Each structure stands twice: as C-alpha cells, then as structure tokens.
Amino acid sequence: MGASYLAVGWNRQKKIYDWLIFAFCVLYLATFVVLTAIFNPDYTFETVLIRATSTLAVIILHVTLSIGPLTRINKKFLPLLYNRRHLGVSMFCIILVHGSFSILQFHSLGNVNPFVSLFTSNTHFGSLADFPFQALGFFALIIFFLMAITSHDFWLHNLSPKVWKTLHMFVYLAYFLVVMHVMLGVIQYETNPVFIIIMLIGAFTLIALHLIAGTREVNKDDVIYKLKQDGYVLVCDVKDIEEDRAKMFCLDTERIAVYKTGGKLFAVNNVCKHQNGPLGEGKVIDGCITCPWHGYQYLPQNGQSPPPFKEKVSTYDVKLEGTHVWLNPKAYAEGTERPGAVISVVNAE
Amino acid sequence: MSTMTVILAAISLYLVAGIIFTIIFQLKGLSKIDEGVNGSGWGFRIIIIPGCIVFWTGLLRKWIKANKEIIDPAKEHA
Amino acid sequence: MIKKLRKKHLQIWTALAVLLPVGIISAWLVIPPAAKDKLLQPASARALPVILKAYPSRVGFEFNIRTNTDTTQFQLEWVNNQTLTYPTATIYQTQLNDGNVQHGRLVGRIEARGSYYFMVDSTFKPSYNSTYQLVLYDFIHQKNMDIIKL
Numbered sequence: 001m002g003a004s005y006l007a008v009g010w011n012r013q014k015k016i017y018d019w020l021i022f023a024f025c026v027l028y029l030a031t032f033v034v035l036t037a038i039f040n041p042d043y044t045f046e047t048v049l050i051r052a053t054s055t056l057a058v059i060i061l062h063v064t065l066s067i068g069p070l071t072r073i074n075k076k077f078l079p080l081l082y083n084r085r086h087l088g089v090s091m092f093c094i095i096l097v098h099g100s101f102s103i104l105q106f107h108s109l110g111n112v113n114p115f116v117s118l119f120t121s122n123t124h125f126g127s128l129a130d131f132p133f134q135a136l137g138f139f140a141l142i143i144f145f146l147m148a149i150t151s152h153d154f155w156l157h158n159l160s161p162k163v164w165k166t167l168h169m170f171v172y173l174a175y176f177l178v179v180m181h182v183m184l185g186v187i188q189y190e191t192n193p194v195f196i197i198i199m200l201i202g203a204f205t206l207i208a209l210h211l212i213a214g215t216r217e218v219n220k221d222d223v224i225y226k227l228k229q230d231g232y233v234l235v236c237d238v239k240d241i242e243e244d245r246a247k248m249f250c251l252d253t254e255r256i257a258v259y260k261t262g263g264k265l266f267a268v269n270n271v272c273k274h275q276n277g278p279l280g281e282g283k284v285i286d287g288c289i290t291c292p293w294h295g296y297q298y299l300p301q302n303g304q305s306p307p308p309f310k311e312k313v314s315t316y317d318v319k320l321e322g323t324h325v326w327l328n329p330k331a332y333a334e335g336t337e338r339p340g341a342v343i344s345v346v347n348a349e
Numbered sequence: 350m351s352t353m354t355v356i357l358a359a360i361s362l363y364l365v366a367g368i369i370f371t372i373i374f375q376l377k378g379l380s381k382i383d384e385g386v387n388g389s390g391w392g393f394r395i396i397i398i399p400g401c402i403v404f405w406t407g408l409l410r411k412w413i414k415a416n417k418e419i420i421d422p423a424k425e426h427a
Numbered sequence: 428m429i430k431k432l433r434k435k436h437l438q439i440w441t442a443l444a445v446l447l448p449v450g451i452i453s454a455w456l457v458i459p460p461a462a463k464d465k466l467l468q469p470a471s472a473r474a475l476p477v478i479l480k481a482y483p484s485r486v487g488f489e490f491n492i493r494t495n496t497d498t499t500q501f502q503l504e505w506v507n508n509q510t511l512t513y514p515t516a517t518i519y520q521t522q523l524n525d526g527n528v529q530h531g532r533l534v535g536r537i538e539a540r541g542s543y544y545f546m547v548d549s550t551f552k553p554s555y556n557s558t559y560q561l562v563l564y565d566f567i568h569q570k571n572m573d574i575i576k577l
Contacts, residue, residue, distance in 0.1 A: 005385045007392025044539045106515060106567050116353045121568035129457035130569060149399040158383055159407060165432065172439050179447060183454035189566075196455065203447045211444060214437035221430050254430055276429050 005154055017083040021090050028056050046105045053098035054186075055198070058178065060091040062202040065175060069213030071292075075281070078292050085151045092148035099141045102134065133185035136177045143174035156275065165276075179203060221250040232319065232326035238265070238343060239323060246289075248280035251329035255280060256316055258327060259289060259300050264340040266300035267316035267327055274311070302337040367402035370409060374401060378412040474544055475502045480553035485573060487511055490561075492551055492577075493544075501551045503534060505543040513565040513572055520550070521562050526571055528564045551577060 032052035064087050070077040107117040124130040156164045187195050227234035235249045246257040248270050255270035257280030270280045277293030288297035303313040312335035317328040320341045380386045475493040487509050493502040521531030535545040563573040
C-alpha cells in the first residue's frame with residue numbers, strides 16, 4: 001500500500017487460513033499413506049508419495065480456481081479469496097514434490113540427463129494413447145512455478161499489472177494441461193475409477209461456476225442506461241443503495257461505484273489500485289471505502305488512500321433529483337475532491 | 350536429442366546469469382527501482398530471490414532506467 | 428477486475444467448456460483394454476514348487492519358469508536383484524524375432540527390487556524349439572530394454 005514491503009503481511013485471519021491449509025494437507029497425505037499401506041501394500045514409497053501429492057494438488061487446484069466465481073455468486077466466499085495466493089503457493093509446493101519424485105523415479109536412473117530424458121524418451125506426439133503426458137505435467141509445473149515466485153505484490157508493481165495479470169491468466173492453460181496430464185497418464189494405466197470421477201466432477205463444476213458468474217458479470221457491464229441530460233445519466237433510485245455500501249454502474253469503459261455514507265452519495269472508480277479489486281463490492285469501514293479483496297482503503301470524497309498510503313482512484317460527480325440518482329461518467333483526475341450529493345429527508349423518503 | 354541439450358544449456362546459462370545478477374541487484378539495485386523496499390525486512394528479500402533469478406532481464410531494464418533518471422532529473426520534465 | 432478482463436475470463440471459460448470435455452472424453456476412449464496396473468502381483472503371491480528352467484541371470488534381474496508337481500500349471504518367476512534403471516517396466520511375450528510388443532501378450536508389470544510371480548500358460552514351457560521370446564518393455568519411455576528367447 002505504499003509503505004514498506006513485508007514477506008507476508010501476517011494478521012490473525014491469514015494465520016488461521018494458513019493453519020487450515022497446512023492441517024488439511026497433512027491430514028490428507030497421512031490418510032492417503034495409511035490407506036495405501038492397507039489396501040496396496042506392494043506399492044513403493046515413491047509411488048505412494050507421487051500419488052498422494054498429485055491427488056492433493058488436483059483437489060487444491062480445483063478449490064483455488066472455484067474461489068473467484070464463488071465470490072461473484074455469493075459474498076460469503078470472500079474470506080477464501082482474501083488469502084488465495086497462499087493456497088496457490090501451497091499447491092505449487094505440493095506439485096513440486098510430485099514433479100521432483102516423478103523425475104527421480106522415472107528419469108534419473110538412466111545415464112541421460114533427467115530433463116533430456118523427460119522430453120526425448122517418448123516422442124509419440126501424434127498418438128493420443130501414447131502421448132508423452134509427463135511433458136504436459138512439466139509445462140503446467142513451470143506455469144505454477146512462475147506464478148508462485150511472482151505472487152508477492154513487489155512483482156505486481158515491478159512487472160507492471162498488465163504483465164502480471166497476463167502471466168497469472170496462464171493458470172487456465174496450466175489447468176487444461178493438468179487435466180490432460182492426468183487423463184493421458186495415470187488414467188491410461190489405472191483401473192481405479194476414482195481418478196476419472198474426480199477429474200470429471202472437477203472440470204464440470206469449474207466450467208459451470210465460471211460460465212454462470214462470468215455471464216452475470218458481463219451482462220452487468222452491458223446494461224444500457226437511456227435517460228441522459230447535461231452529461232448526467234440516470235442510474236438508480238437512492239433507496240436501491242444500502243447505507244455504507246455501493247452500487248456499480250458501467251456507463252462508459254469501466255464501472256463506477258456510487259457509495260452511500262454519512263447522508264451523502266459519492267462516486268469513485270470501481271477498480272482498486274492494488275489488484276483491480278471491485279471497490280463497489282466492499283463497504284465503508286472507519287469512514288473509508290474498503291476493497292473486499294485485500295482491504296485497501298480510500299476516502300469516499302476524494303478517492304485517496306489515508307496516509308501513509310499513496311493510492312488514488314478517480315472520482316465522479318453525482319447528483320440527486322427527488323429520489324433519482326444521476327451520475328456523470330466524466331472522470332476527474334485521480335484523488336480529486338468532490339462534494340458528493342446530500343441526501344435530504346425528502347430524498348430518503 | 351541434441352536440440353534438447355542445447356535448449357537446456359541455454360536455459361541453464363540464463364539462470365546462472367540470473368543468479369549473478371540477483372546477488373548484485375540485492376546489494377545495490379533493489380532499493381533504487383521500488384521505494385517500497387526501504388525499511389523492508391530479510392523475509393521480503395529472500396522471498397523475491399527466485400523471481401529475481403528468472404525475471405532478471407526485466408529488473409535490469411528497470412534498474413538502468415532508474416539510474417538514468419537519477420543522473421538526469423531534467424529528463425523527467427522533458 | 429476490469430471490464431476487459433471480465434470479458435476475457437468468460438471467453439477463456441467458454442473455450443474451456445468445449446476443450447475440457449473433448450479432451451477428457453477422447454482420452455477416456457483410448458484407454459487400453461488391459462490396464463497395466465492390474466498386473467502388479469501382490470507380495471503374497473506364492474512360488475510354485477518346481478523350477479522347470481532357470482535362465483542365465485542378466486544385469487539386474489533373473490527369471491525362472493516354475494511349475495507344480497504334476498506340470499499342469501506354469502509360472503514365470505521374475506527377480507529384480509537391484510532396482511532397474513527403468514522403474515516402469517512390463518514383460519511381454521512375443522513371437523520369436525518380433526520385437527513389437529503391440530503384437531505380443533502382456534504378461535505382467537515389475538517395479539522395484541524383489542520377486543514377482545505371474546501365472547502363464549503352456550506356451551512358456553521351456554523347449555529348444557520354442558517360437559516365443561520375452562520382451563522387457565519400458566512403457567513410460569516406450570522402449571524395448573531387453574529381449575530373451577524362451
């Protein structure tokens with residue numbers, strides 16, 4: 001937020017979140033090892049470890065990818081989003097174990113460099129059944145690696161938000177690679193239907209969640225506001241906005257959040273400077289608009305973060321006629337103070 | 350086979366250069382490209398090491414740019 | 428999230444909604460009929476009492492053809508003396524001088540160090556004019572590691 005960087009900005013919520021991730025992983029791996037020891041005692045330790053970490057990683061990957069659309073569908077999921085990057089980094093650590101042991105077991109016993117062996121030992125790229133599935137997993141691992149090492153905010157600033165966001169969008173390619181790595185790998189050799197069921201349920205859940213949430217959001221952006229006068233656009237009724245909350249309107253190229261707080265209406269750009277979080281889906285806490293994603297704060301009247309922070313967002317003019325809220329989509333320079341619109345008793349009724 | 354070896358050697362070379370860059374960058378350049386680094390702790394410096402090794406070319410460009418601005422502050426107004 | 432990104436996310440997931448089912452279903456369709464993991468013998472598998480023929484040991488492994496007292500059952504005993512340099516090995520039986528495992532029969536899969544026992548049919552009965560051979564095949568690297576005449 002403009003102050004010095006910390007390795008991790010620890011707080012109580014993040015600690016609880018991370019302990020839960022850790023406890024789940026340990027519990028899962030222990031259960032897997034014990035069950036394998038009972039039902040498949042002839043499996044080697046390496047095989048058990050490779051399988052335990054791979055299934056755990058697949059589960060965490062599905063959870064991580066479903067958090068985004070879930071928060072769009074129901075705000076109750078927002079606490080999951082808050083520390084999502086720790087979930088992602090944890091998953092990377094788990095698949096690093098999976099990848100390392102797989103390369104050790106399958107490619108390091110020969111006299112060829114393990115990485116050369118990984119790519120040259122099977123070159124049936126034209127065949128589906130014999131496709132070199134290990135290469136698919138390797139490329140997914142590389143994508144997760146690049147995401148994990150750039151997960152600190154330092155990289156968001158220094159690679160530029162555009163490059164950072166593009167890099168992190170590659171997670172969807174990585175997900176596709178993981179699905180095909182499983183389908184063309186273990187599922188071809190295994191008779192256990194658990195793997196295929198997990199992959200099918202996972203893929204269809206994610207597709208459904210993303211399509212539902214995505215369509216909803218894009219439709220919101222495409223709403224056409226017809227009533228216009230003197231540059232102002234009629235957007236809603238003052239009663240539609242709850243106290244200390246906002247409604248968002250996409251009049252031009254980007255959403256604007258209209259906040260109702262302390263008997264006034266204020267309009268600011270919806271996009272948080274930190275990671276482009278939706279300010280209009282947050283609320284006013286301690287007199288500041290607070291981003292629902294990571295808690296970055298802005299003053300409603302001027303869009304400035306309270307000192308020592310330096311983030312600023314654009315502000316807009318908003319006015320009231322009767323109970324009608326009129327919004328002017330012309331942006332003021334970031335951090336420009338605006339008077340807002342006073343809600344009189346007459347408006348409120 | 351030989352193509353793979355060449356690619357692997359090229360990647361290794363890039364990463365070795367990244368390691369050398371990261372050592373110098375952590376000592377001298379880091380605080381120049383981002384003011385948020387001032388007052389940050391060891392944990393932060395360690396956590397960004399892998400990224401510095403991989404994305405060293407981008408950081409080098411930023412570092413050179415930051416140096417130019419310090420030498421020639423008038424350029425900012427041009 | 429900004430408007431452009433919201434649109435891009437939706438486009439990507441529309442594409443994935445097609446690609447993922449196509450990928451999953453086509454991979455499902457090409458699953459080979461004899462899944463290889465079934466052939467890993469449990470550690471409790473017992474050796475038949477009589478050794479019909481002991482083959483000369485090779486680097487890392489040796490194998491014998493075993494039978495019961497009235498020679499009605501046959502068994503391939505495979506012993507990995509050390510961990511093989513290719514841990515995903517399978518054993519195929521093919522016609523003599525045909526190294527292509529796709530033409531042969533899958534006998535079993537071997538993994539770490541230890542003994543493996545696979546029940547086989549009478550074509551494994553040792554004879555000087557046997558027309559069969561064993562192929563040790565690494566299915567991850569898709570390579571014949573060794574060929575031994577039966």
